[in-house]
Amino acid sequence: xxxxxGDTVRVITGRDKGVEGIVAGVDPGRKRVLVEGVNVAKRHTxxxxxxxxxxxxxxxxxxxxSNLAVxxxxxxxxxxxxxxxxxxxxxxxxxxxxxxxx
Numbered sequence: 001x002x003x004x005x006g007d008t009v010r011v012i013t014g015r016d017k018g019v020e021g022i023v024a025g026v027d028p029g030r031k032r033v034l035v036e037g038v039n040v041a042k043r044h045t046x047x048x049x050x051x052x053x054x055x056x057x058x059x060x061x062x063x064x065x066s067n068l069a070v071x072x073x074x075x076x077x078x079x080x081x082x083x084x085x086x087x088x089x090x091x092x093x094x095x096x097x098x099x100x101x102x
Contacts, residue, residue, distance in 0.1 A: 001028045001065055002081040002092070007101070009068040010078040011038055016063075020071060024060065032062035039063045072097045 003009060007023045016038045025034040039061045047054035069078035072094040079096030092101040 001026060001031060003033055003065050003068060003070060004092075008071045008073070009033070009035055010071050011035070011063070011067060012069050012078065013067050014063070015039070027062060030062070031065045033065050033068060034060050034062050035068070036060065070094065070101065072099055073101075074099050 003023060003026060005023050005026055008020060009023055010020045011017050019038050021035040021037045023033055024036050027033070037060075040058050041061045043057050043059045045051060045054050045057055070081050071078050075097045077096050079094055081101065082093055082095045083090055084093060085091070093099060094101055
């Protein structure tokens with residue numbers, strides 16, 4: 001999967017279309033990604049020893065990787081990610097701008 005933790009991504013389809021956020025986690029087996037501020041669900045919880053208050057808690061739910069595009073840090077455009085060899089190292093780059101991604 002070409003999206004990594006810490007990348008800035010933009011939602012390209014779905015309920016949160018156009019929203020940008022930072023990747024909080026990745027599940028490559030299911031091809032799902034957790035993005036801060038995207039696909040947030042409200043969960044009703046009972047009070048427990050760990051959470052004395054209980055109540056309604058907002059929880060980030062995973063979104064499929066195909067619904068996301070990585071944002072170039074320099075141009076702020078959304079696009080795909082590619083790989084290329086520079087010497088003996090494999091480097092991720094933004095296909096639209098050609099800039100290297102960290």
